[in-house]
Amino acid sequence: MLQKFKNHLLRNFQFLNGKKILLATSGGKDSMVMVHLFRQLDYKIGIAHCNFQLRGMESFEDQNFVHEYATAHEIPVFITQFDTKAFAEDYKLSTQVAARELRYNWFYELLETEKFDYILTAHHADDNLETFLINFSRGTGLEGLTGIAEQNEKVIRPLLAFSQDEMEEYAGLNSIQWREDSSNASDKYLRNKIRHHLVPMLKELNPHFLSSFNKTQTYLQEAQVMVEDASIMIYQQVAKQEEDTIYFDLIKLKKLPNYKSYLYQWLKEFEFSAWDDIYDLVESQSGKYVYSHEFRLLKDRDSLILSPINFVNEKEEYFIAEDQKEVKIPLNLSFCKVADINNVSNKAIFVDADKLQFPLVLRHWNEGDSFQPFGMNGKSKKVSKLFKDEKLSLIEKENLWLLSSDDEIVWIIGLRQDERFRIDDTTKNILKIQL
Missing domain, CATH: 3.40.50.620 (HUPs)
Structure with missing residues (x-):
């Protein structure tokens, strides 16, 4: 030996x-x-x-x-x-x-x-x-x-x-x-x-059972390698990753003859165990989800969305003083006075500083929140309706922050500014707020 x-x-x-x-x-x-x-x-x-x-x-x-x-x-x-x-x-x-x-x-x-x-x-x-x-x-x-x-x-x-x-x-x-x-x-x-x-x-x-078993194991291991190779190839066609979130295209997934096997290969490393529930998600209504210990798989329209569990504290708030130039938590925002408007985008807004009541508050959205979308001439709209129009997933909603002044929404950050704080002919102080 x-x-x-x-x-x-x-x-x-x-x-x-x-x-x-x-x-x-x-x-x-x-x-x-x-x-x-x-x-x-x-x-x-x-x-x-x-x-x-x-x-x-x-x-x-x-x-x-x-x-x-x-x-x-x-x-x-x-x-x-x-x-x-x-x-x-x-x-x-x-x-x-x-x-x-x-x-x-x-x-x-x-x-x-x-x-x-x-x-x-x-x-x-x-x-x-x-x-x-x-x-x-x-x-x-x-x-x-x-x-x-x-x-x-x-x-x-x-x-x-x-x-x-x-x-x-x-x-x-x-x-x-x-x-x-x-x-x-x-x-x-x-x-x-x-x-x-x-x-x-x-x-x-079978006196040679162990030898026969070893051969069978070799064949199974070779088959497993083939399965993993096929899984990688199909994954590249069906999945898209953005930072720590993975999106599985259900339209493409359901065209596969054995999509449950692919889902198992892709998700097993995330320690899911309720496999029947996961397979049912494919045909479930939007908003249904399955948890593992650290991850959530969410059905959202024509996608399955895999992301780390993010337990949102709806009561979480951050206060911004009038003389504050930037915040770094929970996201990076800068505040500066400017002479005119330039480089307008969904990452920056320009507001009338004199219309703001400090401290400003950074918080998550709540059911019942409403605002006056910029450009809609003072018409009110539910924040939840905006989310629906924008086709935001549950995860995207959870990760959104609102900037408010005296309980009035100034900005659904990265998405839409409120009309009430816009610049007009009487504005003397322009404040640029940038994500």
Whole structure:
């Protein structure tokens, strides 16, 4: 196995040569085999061990075992302890998910503080098979069937090409000592049920099952790459991004024979889970939306609009004094006296300064707001009607600010000035307000 492992590294992970690598080591057979292999190949290694304090004294015996091994072989060792159960309760996580978050957060800290280049874990081919079967049993898309990735950024799994049998044989031939995790014998967890009962049955039905599975995984991974390539090509035709907001053209989207699959590919990274609700948005009325933890997908006429959640505080107000020349929050506005009107645009207005009552107020619009649009000879109009005429989306409405004087709207900023503050023949002081 050592020569096969050496060839595997040269073929797939040659970039590890000369790098400083951190081996995640539980003290179990798989991680101790990984440490032994890298010791034989003279890599620059360190060992990282997490004590999750989930198995009483057994957890501390694992910790001592790893520490003594590293010390005996003069390997730099880093050990930490976690109150995993308390963390899981505080953040409403399962114990397994809590342990994973704690482990990888600490690993990445070690990369920074101890200047390691990569984190290596001892996942092998049987682990990959178990993960496939877990995902398959719970219902998953193609991505969930492609198994454990050999590399995710700085995390590398160099043993995925090797079976549990190969690991056991290598450990026996090299008299490798390890700690047995008593929880591995329990059928409490789904992974253990699959490991103890389903996988042996599959291997009994087909002695070459693991080899056949590895081929299937390769085909699935190749298919996933094709899906991602097609997804990128179609995205460029259907989506348009403006700053942190993405607009999906529904007319183009609905012409696709399988648009739900494309929506899934594009939106999964934003941690949506209510997929049926998302698919229903396509045919829903405007104004309907679906939330993920940090994002909102909004149906607006012929578009789906994806944006970060922006919880607007309708009571939020900012006051501007008469002598103030500029404001920077919540948006950049400048105020200056000018002799005449020039460069008129929706980004600047010119008002009669003597008609203003200070302090001016910057605020969001409210239902019932009305104003007198510039050029309409004093006729009143609801702000909500202007929004409808301008075909503004909910997100655009939320992001608009009003500038008011003594409860009268001076400017719907970037959109329309109020008639009441316009310059006329009697104006003596012209104030330019610019966005």
